[in-house]
Amino acid sequence: MTDRAKGGERKGMAREIYNFVSNLEESLDKKVSVKFDFDRIMICGMGGSAIGGDIIKDSVIGEIKYPVTIQRFPELPKWVNEKTLAIVSSYSGNTIETLSMYNQAMGRNCPIIVMTSGGELEQLGIKNKQMMIKMAPGLQPRSALGMNLGYLANIMDSLCGTKCVAEIRKLIPSLMKLRDKLDGNRSEARKIAEEIQERTPIVYATAGIYASAIRWKSQINENSKMMAFAGSVPEFNHNEIMGWSEGELRDKCVLIFLYEVSAPKAIRKMADASISAMKGYGQDVKVVKIKGKSSLERILRAVMIGDYVSLYLAESRGVDPMDIHSIVEFKARISGKPPKSASGKRKTK
DSSP: OOHHHHHHTSOHHHHHHHTHHHHHHHHHTOOOOOOOOOSEEEEEOOGGGTHHHHHHHHHHTTTOSSOEEEEOSSSOOTTOOTTEEEEEEESSSOOHHHHHHHHHHHHTTOOEEEEESSHHHHHHHHHTTOEEEEOOSSSOGGGGHHHHHHHHHHHHHHHHOOOHHHHHHHHHHHHHHHHHHHTSTTOHHHHHHHHHTTSEEEEEEEGGGHHHHHHHHHHHHHHHOOOOEEEEETGGGGTHHHHHHHOTTGGGEEEEEEEETTSOHHHHHHHHHHHHHHHHTTOOOEEEEEOOSSHHHHHHHHHHHHHHHHHHHHHHHTOOTTOOHHHHHHHHHHHTSOOBOTTSOBOOO
């Protein structure tokens, strides 16, 4: 039975999370050739369509000569101009904030690459004859991360001479093994979910893999229907440590630390000091050991563990990880349409 067929045995979000590695591997094969005149890269997107940019940025920041910015705010900075390469990513193609960024990038004469599965963004990209990365439809936007990452890896290799595609391709077999462990009954992710229970997870990671902490937060928010927050070390040691040592709400939260086992010694020393301090304040720190030789490998492994934690939290709480009615209602509000209720009916005054 093929890997894809095994994923088909699962339903809903379980299937989409299982297929992360398959989607990643398939998108690595979609070679792109990119030639633009630019001096910086801006990746525009929201939610699940932006997190791929965070991961790629964290992975290549030490290798490339160009600044990379992840733009989530719908008003572009003043410095954006015709030398700013804008990679505009919206899986649905209808995200209002992303469409606003696209239109502003057009107004600044930016070279643009469009990444979408359809919608208005696809129509605009076709109309304006821009380079387009067409993603397969049918997923929740947050579940398109594997696809998004593979395409971004190809783009970065072509633009900046990185070796992201080759590195990820080498990681596929080990990522599949990790996926199968996480998908099992004795999964590390199941244990973490059981230990979180009803407390609010606050996920910390060292700055080099901070994107994975953001992914944990957003997946727990959307899939598990829980409040969750993310932070990074060493910034943590300059402010948030005070809240954990004396804050009134600390007992209602659970501190999860994504620990890079193979990180440089200085980074591990900083992480060890942070964890030791928290334990000294009586906190029950959940240390999740993240293996991997490179920051990219560690980020991918951390992301996969977090995705499964969010799935098992949803399972234990009896909620549907596919349901996003609150987001749908909000999008209706900002578009000026009457919001739908959870039942799908339009609300009336």
